Amino acid sequence: MVPIRAMLAEAGVTEQQWRVMRVLHERGPSDPASIARDACLLMPSLTRILRGLEAKGLVARTPHESDRRTFWVRITEAGEALIAAHLDESNRILAELEDRYGRERLDRLLDLLEELAADSARSGGLAPREDV
Amino acid sequence: MVPIRAMLAEAGVTEQQWRVMRVLHERGPSDPASIARDACLLMPSLTRILRGLEAKGLVARTPHESDRRTFWVRITEAGEALIAAHLDESNRILAELEDRYGRERLDRLLDLLEELAADSARSGGLAPREDV
DNA sequence: CGGGTTTCGTTAACAAGTGCATGAAATCGG
DNA sequence: CCGATTTCATGCACTTGTTAACGAAACCCG
Structure with missing residues (x-):
């Protein structure tokens, strides 16, 4: 995914950070465990990635109402802006590929890939590494 | 590629090392630059990966006849043994997936993936990251 | 209630890769 | 012969995967 990676580098986000951003964009505010599941990341990795995203001001955490062990992660306005900008870019690249x-x-x-991913998730087998 | 990764870990090889082994297995003795191209690796990465493989005795380098800047990399017997062993394993995993x-x-x-890879290679666009 | 257990996120530490800039040797071309 | 080019190697900063251990909070059951 060379071109996508280049795009992200320019935006100052790593692939995994972008993956997390997309997951959040799709799911809306989520708790870390869910994000890790959807983004196929281990918690220690996610912790670091969230720290990075937070430092860049792209996501923010709000306390959970009833469970003080966890919290909500949500995309900030800056984060949404970045998503908007690069979803366009991503689509452009995709169009070129097409x-x-x-x-x-x-x-x-x-x-087919989607079916495979769904199937694998169900049986806990494969993990997607990269997507467009 | 969780199951594959587990298999490789058991064999004491990393994913990238395995990738290089497979490329060598397909191509036969090759020079570093060709390996890097086929395995989609940068030379700095390949240098280190080869160092690792050599340390494990899985590959060996023989000097190039006319150009002393480069050399041939070939799989040792131990390397072929590992390939044989884990191609079986890999096929088993593949069968399960199937x-x-x-x-x-x-x-x-x-x-489809093969077509895409071929097409991308032609125009230098995408790079495969992982395969079964 | 109260103590053990489970869940959840964090931290630390190590191995591995990536990307970039740089270096050094060998080769090539005029 | 000398400078440009090619080819591999190195050092450095950074990111990630993984494992183990930890601390806090929540849960469960006697």
């Missing part, structure tokens, strides 16, 4: 590789095949491929 | 996910879909998926 151009070269063919829309129809790409769709089939992504469908 | 079981869960369905032979036919898996074939389609791998076909």
